[in-house]
Amino acid sequence: MLDLRRLVLLRELSIRGTLAAVAQAMSYSPSAVSQQLSLLEKETGLELLRKSGRGVRLTPQAEVLVAAAGELLDTIERAEAEVAASLTEVRGRVRVAVFQSAALALMPAALRLTAQRYPQVRVEMVQREPETALHETWAREFDMVVAEQYPAHAAAWLPGLDRHELTTDAIRLALPPLDHPIAGGAGDGRPVEALIDARDLPWVMEPRGAASRHFAEQTCRAAGFEPDVRYETADLQAQIRLVETGNAVALMPDLVWTDRDTTCRLVELAGGPRRTVFTAQRLAGLASPAVRAFRSVLEEVAVAT
CATH class of the missing domain: 3.40.190.290 (D-Maltodextrin-Binding Protein; domain 2)
Structure with a gap:
């Protein structure tokens, strides 16, 4: 099963553009972000990132996972909102x-x-x-x-x-x-x-x-x-x-x-x-x-x- 935290990191990379920016936003070190994304590649058996100049770019397969991560986060957010709405107190x-x-x-x-x-x-x-x-x-x-x-x-x-x-x-x-x-x-x-x-x-x-x-x-x-x-x-x-x-x-x-x-x-x-x-x-x-x-x-x- 794919690790949601690693999918989120991949999505953050698609949004922020660099490993350094992801690390700053997520309070990780750049090396930790890189390590987690490497583990995600092993989990999927796919190449997700390719070197592009001094940075990296996402492969088409990575973009599929990014879209799936967004849908999963939406589902979690809706679930959290619905649970909160079930309470008697705001x-x-x-x-x-x-x-x-x-x-x-x-x-x-x-x-x-x-x-x-x-x-x-x-x-x-x-x-x-x-x-x-x-x-x-x-x-x-x-x-x-x-x-x-x-x-x-x-x-x-x-x-x-x-x-x-x-x-x-x-x-x-x-x-x-x-x-x-x-x-x-x-x-x-x-x-x-x-x-x-x-x-x-x-x-x-x-x-x-x-x-x-x-x-x-x-x-x-x-x-x-x-x-x-x-x-x-x-x-x-x-x-x-x-x-x-x-x-x-x-x-x-x-x-x-x-x-x-x-x-x-x-x-x-x-x-x-x-x-x-x-x-x-x-x-x-x-x-x-x-x-x-x-x-x-x-x-x-x-x-x-």
């Missing part, structure tokens, strides 16, 4: 990945309500960029992800993930207060009243590759100019401070202003673009009472925000 652990503005605006209230209503549910939260978190949830690193999607920049659809929309929020141009010199960005001292008026101002954006960065750059280009991105940071709180102190302007989704006072002046964008915030979890775990309870609480908090 309990268990929920591992959730969340991006920064949702962590600040939604998670505090959601965690508080969950603790009040479901004291036997333990929620563990890690901040991750949405693109990474979606993949890691699919790979079973997390039970659920809170992710975002910007207009014309769809988040990846991964097989076996169930998505529910939480909320949408408007995206607006954030400017320093009117009494700050940078606020007269139209070139003749007049206040900025539209995106094009900010064409000569310094900008702060997230690093390249982020969905928000792609959206911001494309929005500026559609308005007729290339933004002067002088500052890059994934920390939206740092972006807000740069705007408030007159060092930059930025495009900000409204969720960042939840429970927060600001001196920023907000200008509407043409077309009223909105960002979508959603949750995703594996279909195999939909019956989990703990995950279902926390997801329901998040939806309640999002409606009230």
Whole structure:
């Protein structure tokens, strides 16, 4: 009989690409991972890995086993969820990945309500960029992800993930207060009243590759100019401070202003673009009472925000 733990290691290699990455994710040494995969080859009597440059690649037979391992893990996850659902009390652990503005605006209230209503549910939260978190949830690193999607920049659809929309929020141009010199960005001292008026101002954006960065750059280009991105940071709180102190302007989704006072002046964008915030979890775990309870609480908090 094939060893499930070794099949899982093979699946992890198909997902992560290198023995070193598998070792780090599974808390093994690279040599231990290699040894276990060699034992799996002996069990099957098949060549599963072939050298490719400095790494390895999976054979077609290994891919068959990877698919089978995924099905087995789904079966185990469904069984665990159904056993938990048979209990009279909602309990268990929920591992959730969340991006920064949702962590600040939604998670505090959601965690508080969950603790009040479901004291036997333990929620563990890690901040991750949405693109990474979606993949890691699919790979079973997390039970659920809170992710975002910007207009014309769809988040990846991964097989076996169930998505529910939480909320949408408007995206607006954030400017320093009117009494700050940078606020007269139209070139003749007049206040900025539209995106094009900010064409000569310094900008702060997230690093390249982020969905928000792609959206911001494309929005500026559609308005007729290339933004002067002088500052890059994934920390939206740092972006807000740069705007408030007159060092930059930025495009900000409204969720960042939840429970927060600001001196920023907000200008509407043409077309009223909105960002979508959603949750995703594996279909195999939909019956989990703990995950279902926390997801329901998040939806309640999002409606009230």
